[in-house]
Amino acid sequence: MSDADAAAGEQYLPEDADAVRDALVAWYEADHRDFPWRRTDDPYEILVSEVMSQQTQLSRVVTAWEAFLERWPTTAELAAADRADVVGFWSDHSLGYNNRAKYLHEAAGQVEDDYGGEFPDSPDELSELMGVGPYTANAVASFAFDNGNAVVDTNVKRVLYRAFDVPDDDAAFERVAAELMPEGESRVWNNAIMELGGVACEKSPACDGAECPWREWCHAYGTGDFTAPDVPTQPDFEGSRRQMRGRVVNVLGEHGELELDRLGPRVRVDYAPDGEYGREWLAGLLSDLDDDGLVAFDREAGVASLAR
Incomplete structure (x- = not known):
């Protein structure tokens, strides 16, 4: 990181940035969610x-x-x-x-x-x-x-926006995250700041309940303004296009090559050849899967099978 970028990141941080770093790492190491992939390198x-x-x-x-x-x-x-x-x-x-x-x-x-x-x-x-x-x-x-840069995902952006009043700008988030991360400690640091965003600084914050280690420095905690950048929400899985894609793959894996009108009812119970969820809808789904290399779709013959 250049000196200019470092200076741009430093302007948002408290003067005792080392205390900020130490507090977060100590909080994380004292107690965190025990996912199995955190126990392996x-x-x-x-x-x-x-x-x-x-x-x-x-x-x-x-x-x-x-x-x-x-x-x-x-x-x-x-x-x-x-x-x-x-x-x-x-x-x-x-x-x-x-x-x-x-x-x-x-x-x-x-x-x-x-x-x-x-x-x-x-x-x-x-x-x-x-x-x-x-x-x-x-x-x-x-x-x-332990050889990475500072991770900047939606949780980290939310933390930095609230804690240090960093503007909603990707370049600013990256500069502040890079300046804040202790050199050579990407493993513990990135785990810790992501944990903070996932446990204490969610969309509805749990500052006191999660004993957030940054409360004494946090702009949002001090002002009571917990607004944050908009974070896209995951669409409902039930009835979604990705669920239908998965069903197509499952059905073809079980039944082999199928014509559209034999495949369709196994994917959607409301399949109707000429309806909203009919041949054209299914052909579009199959074309996407074919482009991804997951399905072999012969549009002219109107048949599909798993790609091999």
Whole structure:
């Protein structure tokens, strides 16, 4: 980080920034949620947890994460697996968009083929893996190798906005987060500040109940103004397009190749060939899945099967 960026970050922090850092780390180390991926520094296990946690409640992730790693405990075993089996697992556990399973499968192959089975340890190199964006790459670098930058997700933005009156600007959040993180301590720091956002500084804050360690410095706590940047909410899963995508994959996995009018009623009970949820709707769903490499859809013949 340049001197100018550091100065831009420092302007929002209290003068006793070291006390702010120490208070958060002490709070986290004294008590925090005990997710199993916080007890490992295996980059594969951490990558699986990060991909599963995207738009999925953590309470649902734990069981799926444990079952996934029991079935495919290493990148070598995942890379050798049938992609349809991996996608089917993803759908069975309601883990969101199935293309994440496809990308995770391909990333495992990259680790084996391009890196000799050993994960790269920097955010830049990790970003070369299929489906691994900047946030996920940084999280894996931090939690597996203690070699990451400051994580800035929606929870962290909310914390910084409230605590230090940081403006709702991505560049400002990144500068402040980078300046605040102790050098060389990305593992504990990123876990701690994300925990703060997930436990004490949620949309409805629990400052006193969670014994927030930043109350004495917090702008929101001092003023009573707990507004924060808008945070997108996850759409309801029931009846959603991603649920229908998962059902298509499940049905084709069970029945093999199907014509549209045989597939449709198994996906939606209100399927009607010429209705709102009919052939055109189903063809659009299948085309998307075909583009993602999950389904083979022959529009002219009106049949679909799982991609192999």
